[in-house]
Amino acid sequence: MSTQKLPLRKGVGIIILNNNNHVFVGKRKDNPGDRWQMPQGGVDDGEDFITAMRRELIEETSIKNIKILKEIDHMYEYELPKNLVGIIWKGKFRGQKQKWFITRFLGQENEINLNTKNPEFIEWKWIEPKKLPKIIVNFKKNLYLNLLEEIKSVID
Numbered sequence: 001m002s003t004q005k006l007p008l009r010k011g012v013g014i015i016i017l018n019n020n021n022h023v024f025v026g027k028r029k030d031n032p033g034d035r036w037q038m039p040q041g042g043v044d045d046g047e048d049f050i051t052a053m054r055r056e057l058i059e060e061t062s063i064k065n066i067k068i069l070k071e072i073d074h075m076y077e078y079e080l081p082k083n084l085v086g087i088i089w090k091g092k093f094r095g096q097k098q099k100w101f102i103t104r105f106l107g108q109e110n111e112i113n114l115n116t117k118n119p120e121f122i123e124w125k126w127i128e129p130k131k132l133p134k135i136i137v138n139f140k141k142n143l144y145l146n147l148l149e150e151i152k153s154v155i156d
Contacts, residue, residue, distance in 0.1 A: 026121030
């Protein structure tokens with residue numbers, strides 16, 4: 001099957017803001033260079049976006065205490081680079097189509113625990129939103145530039 005015929009994976013993404021309006025980012029276990037990303041993941045069959053978002057957040061970060069500030073109307077997409085198509089997601093998808101949420105972290109930092117059942121991140125930190133496009137892998141840069149505008153609409 002050609003990569004153009006592969007579908008986009010349905011997913012969610014979570015922008016987590018702390019009280020200083022800094023954004024949570026994690027360093028992926030499978031890409032331990034100096035690249036970071038916000039939590040994201042797939043939507044299971046029969047699952048709505050909010051349920052998927054909360055599940056992914058717990059699976060990746062153990063975070064439960066959040067308030068949803070905004071469900072972004074637009075669905076954002078990204079395509080994998082050719083060298084990753086056929087490797088990621090068992091070769092079933094060429095990229096993702098995602099529903100993103102902007103949330104406020106209401107818990108204590110000791111709630112954040114990356115040592116979950118299937119860990120995806122090896123490290124985490126809070127960063128200023130404007131740094132997001134500089135720290136993400138290149139193929140998600142446009143997505144993160146768009147998400148930065150969404151964040152600004154909530155915190156400005």
